[in-house]
Amino acid sequence: MxxxxxxxxxxxxxxxxxxxxxxxxxxxxxxxxxxxxxRLSLHRRRFSLKSDDLCPSVTIVKPLLGDDGNLNDNLEGYFKLDYPSNKFEILFCVMDPDDPAKAIVDSLIAKYPSVDARLLTGGKHIGINPKINNMHVAVSGARHDFIWLSDSNIMVRPENLKELVACLDPTVGLVHQLPYALPADSFAALVDKIYFGTQHARVYLVADMLKRNCANGMSWLLRKSALEEVVGGLAAFSEYLAEDFFIGKTLWERGWKLSLCSLPALQNPSATVTSLSxxxxxxxxxxxxxxxxxxxxxxxxxxxxxxxxxxxxxxxxxxxxxxxxxxxxxxxxxxxxxxxxxxxxxxxxxxxxxxxxxxxxxxxxxxxxxxxxxxxxxxxxxxxxxxxxxxxxxxxxxxxx
Known part of the structure; x- marks a missing residue:
């Protein structure tokens, strides 16, 4: 025994x-x-449309809260996109009319009068998620079916929008970008950068390769009509703080493809807000x-x-x-x-x-x-x-x- x-x-x-x-x-x-x-998917230019007339129209929605010091530089990139000016609009959103971001947006709109850009204030309280409350009016009132939702700390390259739309086909409901960070200017920023370039990137890229939902909402292109298939549309996700996970999961379960953009989403927070804490x-x-x-x-x-x-x-x-x-x-x-x-x-x-x-x-x-x-x-x-x-x-x- x-x-x-x-x-x-x-x-x-x-x-x-x-x-x-x-x-x-x-x-x-x-x-x-x-x-x-x-190696196979990132930093590989995909845009191949020969005519600007073939570019789909896009609404860019930017929910904002305060100014971290780099906000002006981050937002100005959207006014300089290499994309037909008659094919996109920019909707900036702030909840508080006295938000410091408002002055920055007003100055950029005045600086680039040829760009169709507007500032929406007040938002709409529909749930506990402050980001959705802030941008719900903009998403609901977007003139175009494709909506590029992008956080305030994301810096873009001129070709960014073209690379996003290059991933579209009739079966794609969402194009997402791998979150990353610009070159670090402090030790804390380097720790942050290493997280997004190693552990987070490993899990994200393997999940994407296996066709699993991994979409992160820092910067992604949504098909509005696909989102509105869900009863309540964007408002249906307002009771979640991780709305990006549930939006991606819902679209994926409904048969829409989630496509990874060749360009990572580059976070560019100010050094004044970057710390180990x-x-x-x-x-x-x-x-x-x-x-x-x-x-x-x-x-x-x-x-x-x-x-x-x-x-x-x-x-x-x-x-x-x-x-x-x-x-x-x-x-x-x-x-x-x-x-x-x-x-x-x-x-x-x-x-x-x-x-x-x-x-x-x-x-x-x-x-x-x-x-x-x-x-x-x-x-x-x-x-x-x-x-x-x-x-x-x-x-x-x-x-x-």
Whole structure:
């Protein structure tokens, strides 16, 4: 009896060691399809329309809140788009008529009178999501079927709109962009950039390659008629804070294709608002949101990170192959970093900061993942847009103040 029990324990130990070791290899190797997807899809010009008359008409909607210091530069790019001027309109939205963004928009409209641009104030309160409340009037009143929704901190290139519409065909309901960041001008900005160029890019690109919903609402082109197939249209998603996830999920479930644009969405926040504290708060907020929407995958998130997974994989490897735990952990971390660095270079499509800066910022982000995850489990409340919300399972939220 004792021999049978001992054999069962040994089998269980070998089984779980094998599972952890195999899972580590699977996550590590997921860098490869992500890098391949980045090489084949990103920074590849697709626009090929010979005549401006063939360009579809687009409404650009920009929900704004305050001025972070780079707002003027970020917004001016939309007035300089390489796109027929009679084929797009820009609708800027602010809730408060005294919002600092209003003066910037007014000056840009005066500076570019040939561009069809308007400022809408007041919004419409239809739910707890402040972004949807801000832009609902603009989306409802958009003159064109294609709507480019873009956050205030996104900087665009002149060819950005052409590359978005190049992904359209009659089956595409949404064109999204991989979130990334402009060259970092501070250590905190580099940590942020590394997150979007490594862990986030890996999960995003693999999900896109597998044709799963991964669309992020920082910058995307929506087919308004597809959105209005849902009863209530945009308003139907106003009870969610992560409206982008549910919009993408709904369109995908209705048979619409989600297409990845060749150009990443470049975040360009001012250095005055970029800090490690801001990065930490952002990660905690997003982790809590994901856990409220998908509790089981959310709890497994640490098992997709280098440090946490590496510890378990190293222990498993030592028991399976009788190797040194520390040696395996160090080697695994080096390989992971090199794969991350290569993936980030694919997304960047240009020179990265010095290797030592990248290594330091990468280590900070990786070592911070577990404390951030643990802290995110301690509450279901988040602060967003100056308001406090209570998260509920299924993605719904309640505004507390």
């Amino acid at each position: 004792a021999d049978h029990f001992s054999a069962a324990v040994d089998f269980s130990s070998w089984f779980w060691n094998g599972v952890f070791f195999a899972w580590c290899g699977y996550i590590l190797l997921s860098h490869i399809p992500a890098a391949v997807r980045a 801001r990065f930490r708060n952002r990660m905690i907020r997003w982790t809590r949101l994901r856990a409220s929407m998908m509790p089981f995958p959310g709890l497994l998130e640490p098992l997709t990170e280098c440090i946490f997974l590496g510890i378990f994989a190293s222990i498993a490897a030592s028991r399976i192959f009788n190797c040194c735990v520390l040696t395996f952990f160090v080697l695994q971390s080096i390989v992971w970093f090199l794969l991350d660095y290569h993936l980030m270079s694919c997304v960047e499509n240009g020179p990265l900061p010095s290797m030592w800066k990248v290594i330091c910022a990468w280590l900070v982000r990786e070592l911070w993942t577990i404390p951030i995850f643990v802290e995110s489990l301690c509450s279901q409340r988040i602060t967003w847009g100056g308001h406090l919300f209570q998260l509920e399972f299924g993605g719904h939220s309640v505004k507390l103040e």
